[in-house]
């Protein structure tokens with residue numbers, strides 16, 4: 001199925017499977033996948049490494065604001081995937097630790113961090129043919145995105161999926177710890193003042209609590225065929 005030059009926004013709570021879904025859709029339809037959460041995680045790792053986050057979790061916002069101008073975060077294609085880099089260093093696995101997850105929501109609630117990330121997301125998306133996942137992509141970053149998906153799943157299913165991901169990466173954690181982090185992030189993400197997690201009014205809801213990835217792709221194909229009625233096609237998997 002050939003898609004026109006479009007932007008697809010995929011938003012939703014933590015661990016609803018947005019990135020897995022968006023990566024699959026990107027591969028299926030030949031789109032560039034951009035993970036906006038990775039950018040917030042990259043800023044968080046930077047703040048941690050620069051010593052801008054205190055033992056008590058307090059953030060030295062003035063120091064971060066001064067230093068962020070020198071931060072180079074960008075995506076590079078490696079082994080068929082887009083991976084976040086700072087300079088020549090790949091930080092894809094470092095940004096996924098529970099420690100970074102513990103600080104990323106307060107960092108992403110800072111208005112100057114959000115505008116810094118949004119500017120880069122716009123620059124990376126020039127030319128279109130992009131699928132981007134996050135919390136506020138359809139509602140705020142790309143309100144004119146041609147296709148908007150809002151993903152949901154039950155809290156327990158989300159925590160279990162995230163736990164399996166972390167354990168597979170060798171991280172030592174428990175269901176309770178993961179569930180607590182997920183609840184806390186959802187709360188901060190949806191209650192912050194600047195650009196909270198929000199379902200765009202024209203977004204299509206995808207509840208994948210009881211869905212396989214293949215079923216999600218079939219759902220997406222149906223959505224795209226409905227929107228772009230001239231195009232016909234089927235999935236390659």
Ligand code: DC
Nearest residue numbers: 036037040104105108134135136185
């Ligand atoms: O999708 P993720 O869990 O990797 O995102 C990490 C954090 O970044 C999440 O807690 C909320 C924040 N985020 C955001 O505020 N806006 C986005 N567009 C994407 C992520």
